[in-house]
Amino acid sequence: MNHSATEEHHKLLSEHFGVTTTPGQFTVALAGNPNVGKSTVFNALTGLHQHTGNWPGKTVDNAQGSFTYLDRSFLMVDLPGTYSILAHTVEEQVARDFICFGKPDATLVVLDATCLERNLNLALQVMEITPKAIVCVNLIDEAEKKNIKINIAALEKDLGVPVIATAARSGMGLDALRQKLYEMSIGSCLTTPRQIAYSPEVENAIQQLLPNISRLIGPKLNPRWVALRLLDGDQAFINSITHYLDFDLHLAHLQEVAV
């Protein structure tokens, strides 16, 4: 990112999300279902150096904290716990908008090892938005107690993004997590996030939309994901695009593309 783009990004983060980063500081978004120990991971990583604030115009609290690893500073943003980020509640919209428009250097998705299947929905949704995703399988100690064994290597291979097993309460796996967040943020960790293949009709429609979407939004957002949201008829998302990307001029085009 060049200098002016960095400045613009700082401005977007502080104006829209109330997140102020220091120069050179990486941002990490923390997403997860409710009750997966997301806040435990957050507190364990940041050592409770958190302060809470409000998202501007929203009533949902967000927590931010920082930590330093290998001489680099990381600002961690604890997003509201949600089952989905397809934005039908304010919490989901906040989480979605931050991952999508806040462009964090890494997005950590915390999953509950004792009900992995249900939690993977959110991980897959995040992986549709950003390739900079890391999956944290938390409560691995609880899973062991319930005799649930998780093949982390196989999961990592299937998902195409790094997977780290943690028991945040006892501190297990946190070093590996910091290391992976560091690698992801400096760009030395390349991922191939598994993408959901939809029905042929939907895939055809996506292919038709892609050229126009790529032309309009360039590299700012993942065009495939934008195509899916437009096909979904997600008006809240179109509003968000207008809001965060100053897209007024192109809104008419976007809707044209969608029809």
Add this chain to the structure above:
Amino acid sequence: MKTAITTIPLSTLGIGSACQIVSLNLQGLLRRRILDLGMVPGTPVRCIRKSPAGDPVAYMVRDTLIALRSEDASQIHVNPM
């Protein structure tokens, strides 16, 4: 050869009975919500208990207990197992 399958609304499932979701006759946000909770076609569901008034009803879905209004559950078509 396609065999005809008779489906029933989830709301008619008795306590303790299990079924498999066939289709969701729901639209918009509620449909999205139900899908996000892991209730997709093919998902096994067990009826666990009913509230005193019989509505809502608690269902076990993917190791999670989910309460649904009868009104919504009646729009979910299932295959009893």
